[in-house]
Amino acid sequence: MPQTTKVTLSMSIVLECYSLIIRRDKLEPLFSDGWEGFLYDYGEPEMGSFDNDLVRFGAMSPMDINMIVDRWEDRGLKLVRRKKGAVVAADMVLHASPNDHPVVPCSWLAIDSGVATFVGRRIRARASRQAHEAYNL
Numbered sequence: 062m063p064q065t066t067k068v069t070l071s072m073s074i075v076l077e078c079y080s081l082i083i084r085r086d087k088l089e090p091l092f093s094d095g096w097e098g099f100l101y102d103y104g105e106p107e108m109g110s111f112d113n114d115l116v117r118f119g120a121m122s123p124m125d126i127n128m129i130v131d132r133w134e135d136r137g138l139k140l141v142r143r144k145k146g147a148v149v150a151a152d153m154v155l156h157a158s159p160n161d162h163p164v165v166p167c168s169w170l171a172i173d174s175g176v177a178t179f180v181g182r183r184i185r186a187r188a189s190r191q192a193h194e195a196y197n198l
Contacts, residue, residue, distance in 0.1 A: 073112065073176045073177060073178040074110045074111065074112055074115055074117045074176070074177050074178075075110065075175060075176055075177075076117070076156055076158075076172070076175050076176065076177055077119055077175075078119055078120060078121050078158070079119065079120045079121070079122070079123060079125070079126040079155070079156070079157060079158075080109075080117050080118070080119050080126075080155070080156040080177075081117070081118045081119075081120075081126055081129050081130055081133070081153055081154075081155055081156075082115055082116070082117050082153060082154050082156060082163075082170060082177055083115070083116045083117075083118070083133065083138065083152060083153040084114065084115065084152055084153065084169060084179070084181070085111070085113070085114055085115060085116055086114070086183055087138060087152035087153070088116055088138070088152075091136050091137060091138070099116075112179075113179075114179035114181075114183065115170075115177060115179050117177070126155065130153070130155065133152075133153060138151075138152040138153055139151035139152050139153075140152075140153055140154075140155070141165055147166065148165050149165055149166045149167065149168065150163060150165050150166065150167035150168075150169070150170070154167045154170060156172070156177070168180075168181060169181025169182075
């Protein structure tokens with residue numbers, strides 16, 4: 062029998078205005094039902110988007126995006142951490158404009174022409190967005 066390889070493709074999300082990008086593998090454990098729990102509590106992120114690896118929340122002003130950051134920090138996510146003495150992105154990262162770079166270095170995110178793509182190592186596998194939509198989660 063031939064061997065098959067499961068390939069999980071990472072999609073991309075479009076960045077607009079001020080963006081907070083959160084790793085889904087860090088967000089899901091905050092909810093008892095994982096991703097399904099997030100969708101139940103929040104639905105599709107207002108002024109945001111998501112793919113298999115990232116969730117983006119958007120805002121029109123620095124004050125609004127800071128309120129979103131505070132909400133997720135209150136739930137236990139970390140914006141930054143220290144790595145070899147440098148401040149780097151932890152569970153989420155701020156991005157100020159589509160043509161800019163993240164506010165701090167972020168090893169798990171690639172940005173090109175206003176589009177963010179997850180390039181990090183996934184903590185665990187999860188169902189695709191299509192599977193969530195098929196089950197109406």
